[in-house]
Amino acid sequence: MxxxxxxxxxxxxxxxxxxxxxxxxxxxxxxxxxxxxxxxxxxxxxxxxxxxxxxxxxxxxxxxxxxxxxxxxxxxxxxxxxxxxxxxxxxxxxxxxxxxxxxxxxxxxxxxxxxxxxxxxxxxxxxxxxNYNLAKLSFPSKSEALSPKKTNAKTTFKRKFILIGSSTGGTTALRMLLNDVDETFPPILIAQHMPENFTTLFAQRLNSDLKIHVKEAKDKEILQSGHVYIAPGNYHLGIQKIGSEYYTQILQTDKKNGHRPSVDVLFESAIEQDIGGSSIGIILTGMGSDGASGLLKLKNQGCLTIGQDKETSVVYGMPKVAHELGAVTYQVPLNGMVDKIKEIASL
The missing domain is CATH 3.40.50.2300 (Response regulator)
Known part of the structure; x- marks a missing residue:
């Protein structure tokens, strides 16, 4: 052999x-x-x-x-x-x-x-x-990805939360996706497989380059529109309700699917708070199956779900498993994802 x-x-x-x-x-x-x-x-x-x-x-x-x-x-x-x-x-x-x-x-x-x-x-x-999709990918350079774009009329969101999971290839995918996001978007919570130190710097780099506020999440931060909260390395990120408001929740419970942060933990926290029906769940490029079962549970609770397609995924693993489980409502290329979010925002 x-x-x-x-x-x-x-x-x-x-x-x-x-x-x-x-x-x-x-x-x-x-x-x-x-x-x-x-x-x-x-x-x-x-x-x-x-x-x-x-x-x-x-x-x-x-x-x-x-x-x-x-x-x-x-x-x-x-x-x-x-x-x-x-x-x-x-x-x-x-x-x-x-x-x-x-x-x-x-x-x-x-x-x-x-x-x-x-x-x-x-x-x-x-x-x-x-399984690297190198031959099919043609990402723009950082300067091209961050160049100003024409903006259409502001989107009215009925969905109150956007939850995103990603792994291998996710740093580039998230940069591209978030480049088209503005302050009208609801709070965005991200579980990207990445160790300590890396998530802090990743959030800082995005925050300095993009037009929205990006930060490494801390515990009990009130979730605000136009803000992106990235799970800190070696910790899980979830959502908790205190009074009538929703906040971040930082946990260091056991790894799930071999990961901490885990996408499933993020998705399942939204299920526990019964906010799947007011959320959009997204699973991006990555190896393995983390997030797939959680995305299906979100969908069953009324969440609108999006999976990155094979052609634009660096590794079509996590989105593939989610799609095969029936967890993905819409399968779209990375460069069409924000348009799809806006299209379904008022549903």
Whole structure:
């Protein structure tokens, strides 16, 4: 059986050896080359044509982001970044995702548990990368995505909440979707699979670029129109009612579907508050099934539900499972999602 091929790019030999051992512990994968810098990596890619590349975010000689921007248009492939969980590492990783990286793995901190977790995360994302829709995607650049657009008459929303779940590819998808959102939209709550530090910086970057207020959610914040609340890494986000008002709820209960934050936890909190009938539920690109069962429960409570279509999903996993469950009312491309939200807003 032919093995899937990877090249490993990291300036430390010991790290390259560790990553190679992790990858080749799975008999379906083979490391066909190692590189200490982007220049060696470029030559290896031309010679070996690997299916996937792992790349350290801190590389000598050439900035990793510049490398990605030069590489991917010529040799499109899934690139899995290795990132530290520091603020600097998170920032660079978010830039890499905007530059076209497929996903990232957080570097282990040295404990046996963190080593096992990083290895399992890498192997999982290697398999995810085989479903990467790179050839069909053509996202605009950040400057194009954020360029001013003609605005139509303001939408009148009867739906009081918008709930969104996303995973692999979600950072780009959310940026594109939220770019077309204005202050007339009801509160938007998002569960994006992402660790601590990353969600804080992701929210800050969106807030500085977009015309609406985006923030990492804190507990017991009153939900306001024109505001976006992103679940903090390693915590679940939900909705709670205090008196006559609705607020955020931040929880650190067990992981669900292997995730914290979990999309299902967000969706199910709306069900518990009996607000499915006054909500719009959306499931975006991502691997796995998180959010699918919760979206079906929302739909059964009267929620209007939207799933991203296969053609524009980086990984058509979460939306596919939701669609197959019958949880999706409308399946639409990413660039048509805000128009669909506006179309159904008064239903």
């Amino acid at each position: 032919k093995k899937h091929t990877v090249i490993v790019v990291d300036d430390q030999r010991s790290v390259r050896s560790m990553i190679k051992r992790w990858i080749e512990s799975d008999p379906n994968w083979e490391v066909i080359g190692e590189a200490a810098n982007p220049y060696e990596a470029r030559d290896l890619i031309i010679e070996k044509l690997p299916e996937v590349m792992t790349l350290d975010v801190h590389m000598p000689g050439m900035d990793g982001i510049v490398f990605l921007k030069k590489l991917l248009p010529q040799y499109p492939m899934p690139v899995i970044m290795f990132s530290s969980s520091t603020t600097e590492g998170a920032n660079i990783t978010l830039e890499a995702l905007e530059a076209g990286a497929f996903d990232y793995v957080t570097k282990p901190i040295g404990t046996p548990e963190s080593l096992v977790e990083a290895k399992e995360d890498l192997l999982s994302k290697l398999y995810e990368s085989l």
